[in-house]
Amino acid sequence: MKKILFMVALLSSLTVLAQDETVKNLKKDSERQINKDPNDTTTKTWKMGGFIGLNAAQGSLSNWAAGGDKFSLALNGNLSTYAFYKKNKHSWDNTLDINLGYMNTTSLGSRKNDDRIDLVSKYGYAIGEKWNAGALFNFRSQMFKGYTYDNDGNRTFSSNFLSPAYVLLSPGLEWKPNKDFSVFLSPATVRWTIVRNDSLSSVGAYGVDTGRHAKTEFGAFASLNYFKEVNKMFSYRSRLDLYANYLEKPKNVDLYWTNMINMKLTKYLTLTYSLDMIYDDDVRLFGANNESPAAQIKSMLGLGFLVKF
Known part of the structure; x- marks a missing residue:
């Protein structure tokens, strides 16, 4: 009987000690900070915003006394969005920019100014640390009718949606070299110029x-892109596209260059x-007889609202 009581007491003591040790371990586990293994993380495949x-x-x-228009009003809006995909060696970058501007003055009346x-849309497959092989697609056009104006204020219909439109496909x-700058080069690019409007195509x-x-058209294409967010208050974005048509006047290189600076005040x-x-x-559309090409330059400075998403 004494042996049995001794065994019961011994087992009870061991059980209490085991429970005490379990409680201690649970407490340690609850207080322990968990650090993820950097090799055991799931990265986002899509990054979207604008x-x-x-x-x-x-x-x-x-x-x-100095003269000028009695009334002037200018409104300019822009939407810029992006969707970037990245997984393993595959990447797919998409950007969409839409700009629309309107102005009204006493002397000139209502005009579209943007x-x-x-x-x-650009697909890439990594073939090196800083090199991708892929293809680029670009579509450019406008939404509404456009006009050119002579010195007397007379207007001439010059453009509309899909008149013109430029579609480019470029492998x-x-x-x-870094996250801010990239250069895309293609020696074999197809470009289509579309003029849907009958009155414009007839001339x-x-x-x-x-x-x-x-x-x-068939030719060579180069696109240089730079985006730098210096800090939360200041950013700069630039894109330069160059195209040379092999089939007609290859030395007359077409140029498309956009720049935007944003300075956040509040x-x-x-x-x-x-x-x-x-x-x-x-x-x-330029010159004395409206039959000459020319550099088209648009510069705009504005203060307004900008919302990121």
Whole structure:
């Protein structure tokens, strides 16, 4: 009987000690900080975002000796979105920019001063630390009718949605030395110029043959892209596209260059400056007889709201 009581007491003591040890271990586990293994993480395959901006400027004069328009109003809006995919050696970058501007003055009346749709989609497959092989697709056009104006204020219909539109398909190589800068090069690029409007195609506008609605070109293409977010307050974005048509005047290189600077003043208030330049040898709407190409330059400075998402 004494042996049995001794065994029961011994087992009870061991059980209490085991429970005490379990409680201690549970306490240690609850207080322990868990650090993830850096090799055991799941990265996002998609990164999406963008911003919406609206700039406005208004002015009025009354009995102003220096002269000027009695009333002026300018509104400019822009939407810039992106969707980037990255998994293993595959990448797919997509950007969409839409700009629309309107101005009204006493002397000039109502005019459109900005209208642009620009979609870029680029696929890449990593073949080196800084090199990708892939293809680029670009679509550019506008949304509404556009006009050119002479010195007397007379307007001439010059453009509309899909008149013109530029569609570019370009297989090539991309060099990306860092996250801010990239260069895409292609020696074999197909570009289509579309003029859907009958009145514009009937006069061979934008280089299409008279009466035709599209023109096919084959040439070399280069695209240089730079985006730098210096800090939360200041960012700069630039894109330069160059295209040379092998089949016609290859030395007359078409140029498309866009620049945008954003300076954030408050949470939503932003100072924006944009500078765009286009030279297309087929756009012959300038000169004395409106039959010559020329560098097209657009510069805009605005203060307004900008919301990122």
